[in-house]
Amino acid sequence: MITHIVLMRFKPGVKDSEIDDLEKHLDDLPNSITEIHSYEFGRDVVRSERSYDFGLISLFANTEALSRYQVHPDHLVVIEKVKNICNNIITVDFEGTDASSLKEKIPESDLGDL
Numbered sequence: 001m002i003t004h005i006v007l008m009r010f011k012p013g014v015k016d017s018e019i020d021d022l023e024k025h026l027d028d029l030p031n032s033i034t035e036i037h038s039y040e041f042g043r044d045v046v047r048s049e050r051s052y053d054f055g056l057i058s059l060f061a062n063t064e065a066l067s068r069y070q071v072h073p074d075h076l077v078v079i080e081k082v083k084n085i086c087n088n089i090i091t092v093d094f095e096g097t098d099a100s101s102l103k104e105k106i107p108e109s110d111l112g113d114l
Helices: 016-032 063-071 073-085 099-105
Strands: 002-010 038-043 054-060 086-095
Touching: 002 063, 016 038, 016 054, 016 073, 054 063, 063 073, 073 086
Parallel strands: none
Antiparallel strands: 002 054, 002 086, 038 054
C-alpha cells in the first residue's frame, strides 16, 4: 500500500465557502477515481503555531495506482482549487508498514508497554 499525505496552509483571507467547495470536490473524488482505496481529509482542530490548516490521507494499492490518480481529470480540478487557496502545500508518499509486522521483528524483552 502507498500512503499519500498532503498538508495545506491556506492563504490569508481564504473564505470558508472556498474551503467548503474544496471539501465537496475532495469528497466526490472516491466516487470517480477507482484507484482510491481509502480517503480521509479535514481541517486542523488544534491550530497550534506549527499546524497546517488542512490535511488529507489517502491509500493506493501501489505507485501505479497513485500515478493514475494524480493525472485523473477530476483530481486535476481539485489541484487547481488547492493552488488557488493555498500558499504552502507539502506532500509525502510512502509504503506503509503494518505495526504488527514490526512487533514480530522486535525481541519480546524489548517490547515494554507496546
